[in-house]
Amino acid sequence: MLDLGTSFIASVERAPDGEAIVDGDLRLTYAEWYARISSLVASFDAMGLKRGDHLVTVLRNRWQAATVHWACQFTGIILTPLNWRAKSEDVSYCVHDAEARAIVYEDAPAKAIAAAGLDGAIRRINLDHAGPDEVAFDSLIAETAPEAMPRVDADAWSLMLYTSGTTSKPKGVPRRHRAERAGAIAHVAQNLYATGERTLGVMPLYHTMGVRSLLASSIINGTFVCMPKFDAGGALKVIEQERIDNLYLVPTLYHDMVHHPDFASAQLDSVRKLGFAGAPMTDGLLKRLQEAFRPELFVNHYGSSEIYTMTIDQDATRKPGSAGRSGINQRVRVVKLGADTPGDLAARGEEGEILGALAGDEAFEGYWRRPEADARALRDGWYFTGDTGYFDEDGDLFVTGRVDDMIITGGENVSPVEIESLLSLHPAVDEVAVVGLPDERWGRLVTAFVSRAKPVTAEELDAYCASSALANFKRPRRFVFVKEIPKSPVGKLLRRKLVSGEYQLDQKDQAA
Template sequence: MFDLGRSFLASVERRPQAIAVADGTLHKSYETWYYDIQSVARALEGFGLGKGDHLLVVMQNRWQMATLHWACQFAGIIVTPVNWRSTAQDIEFFIADTEARVIAYDESASEAVYASPSAQLLVHIIAGDVEDQSGHSFDSLLGGQGNTVLRATADDPSLMLYTSGTSGKPKGVPRLHRVERAAALAHVAQNLYRHDECTLGVMPLYHTMGVRSLLSMALIDGKFVCIPKFDPAATLDAIERERVSNLYLVPTLYHMLIEHADFASERVSSVEKLGYAGAPMSAGLIARVEEAFSPSLFVNHYGCSEIYTFTIDQDASAKPGSSGRAALNQRIRVVRVGTDSPDDVVPMGEEGEIIADMNGDEAFQGYWHRPDADQKSLKQGWYFTSDTGYFDVDGDLFVTGRVDDLIITGGENVSPAEIEDILSLHPQVEEVVVVGLPDERWGSIVTAFVKTRITIDEEELDRHCLERELARFKRPRRYFFVDEIPKSPVGKILRRVLREQDASPVTNLSTQ
């Protein structure tokens, strides 16, 4: 099987003059970019990095970061991208965990890098507007001459992503070249991409969705359009300017795009295919996105950093909430919550924990130096996701949340996703998140945090739930009307933040 360096080289040989990457006014063909990538790969080796070493990268999405990613694929170096919002303490942890000797960063992370004592002992590669007299500017790595760098094999590590670390320290997820290539090929097939595709590179390159967009375009000689960080106006400009043909975003970013004052369907007319992942998309948002884009393909991806894709649904608007069926390289099951056995499968329609086959082509091999995490998640050849869900009568999977998100109220199990779907269909509800808050009488009470378009009251939303035939025990008993829903840097809802809030509720309906 090809490694990723050879995969990129194949695109260079097929269509050397095709535009490979765009970043503002900068456009580079596959041939030109390849020369840059090779020069950077030689420079990295000149800094003492060899096969199996880590390059720590703390940058926003820019062509320099994408170049470093590809240079590592040729050199056999493990590219290790981390959140550019990382603190100095985070940087200290990443350096200790990876034993990195070189760090690449831009102005978005310079303050944290300067404040990290360990970072000062490393070789620095700097991009953008950074004042670092001891560092090597990225531009100084370009233009070098030498032998072709093509060191990696399909069984060498390609990159290491870090999980979000909602509890404890982040966990490193190393992934092999063949695993990354299999995931990218499946992404191409499942999204029906063709060779002249152009995608928006706005999902961070420290996130599995961003990496998948980068790799999939290179496999089909496509164009990757860098967006340093999401801004609705700048994103709309890029879509229109570059004639972007597909989008792969978290639901939050779709919401922000179509709600922006500058949005118009004509500006995004080049977009034919939509994909989303990272979180469920409510039925209300699905309908609005469908109307705004009129896509020929609308794909819901369900997966994670460890095993890229679990399931896909290529017609997301036909059955809102469905995650579809197992992806090309995967098998999935739903087992009883709390079991260690992959054979403890629950009946159709019953909620349980979702597990995935570790023999799939896209699966990682285990966490980086974390046997405790392996023991918790890897059992008898299966990956236990900690996600909850169920299969419906058609065999489609519905993901209902995390094991920890399941609300147990009065002894009944309640899925937040079901309630969020119903509330999202109210025309004046812009965003909604449902969590369980502690309650002396019920254990937990169903609580909705709602961002509205205009002022409405809780009685109106309660009526809406009843009209939609939501069972009474599932109805929110408390409503909070909020200006914003807290989200992570990649747009995931931070339910933990909502569960920890201590403000007084707008109303309490627990006695109704």
């Protein structure tokens, strides 16, 4: 297996004049980008950064962020990207947890960086307006340097992603060059990417989906079109102007695009392949996208930071909700809920916890300095994902949620995803999230939080559920109409915020 630095050089050799990256008015060929990466490598050397050091980034999807990513691959520095919206306490925790030697950021999160109480020995690099004790990023690429040569092999650490940490402190997920490149190659193969395709680079480079888009683009000598911050109208313009070939997004971003006023008139015929991951896609949104794009390929990709690809379904509309079967680098199984060993398999159709094989080429090897997390998640060569799902009679995997999201109501286990998919098909429902709220009688009351596309009452939605094939015990006992469904920066539903009351009511026709 090639290391990632050598992989990039191979891309330069294949197509030095091919367009590699676009960011607004900036356009760089592979040869031009390699020159800037080489300058940054030389500057990192001058700063005393070396193999095995952690470098934290708090950046949006700008060409500089992608350049830092590649420079780290050449030097053996462990790139440690954080959410650019991170709060100061999160930045402080992750920088000190990783024992980072340097941090690269921009003006947007600069206040959070300043308030993080970082050690004075940590080098600070600012992309925009460098102040006292900061290094200007532009100065690091100002001088021409010899072409960078890779200094590590495929077994070296490439980067460390931090999990979202919704219930505890974030966990570092270190990943090696070989696992990263294996994931990128599989991404190319399973999404049928062709040489020179143009990718919308909007999924954040601190997220596994964004990293995979960047690496896959280089492997096919494609063009990575940066979009620093998503907005639906802007995305439609970029897709149209840059003739984007493939989209790989979380469902929320697709939702926002198809509901934008400019969607109907946008020229999107260049898009031939759709992919989604990060969360289940409701049946309603799946149908809308199929009708709008008529894609050659519509991929549902289920994975994680720990194991990039778990399963793939290359025809998402064939069996709505199906995550397909194991990826080309992976094995997957479902064990009974609460199982302690990977051998306690669930029956076909029985909901359980999803496991992935740690022997897979894309798998991580354990969390950064978190033995207690390893003990919970890594057992006998398998990774216990914390996700729930089941295999149907055909052997296709259906992902139903998180173990922590399972609603136990009246002694029955109820998964939110099935109910959400049903309600998403109602024409008055814009978005929906289902949670269990404490209840003296039921233990947990199945509750649907609904953002409406047009007027509808709780009684009408209840009648809609009652007339469907949904089992009676799964029907929501309460509907709450909200202005919007809370989500994370990468579009995942934040059910915990609904449970804790962190939402704004849509005051019309509220359920009792």
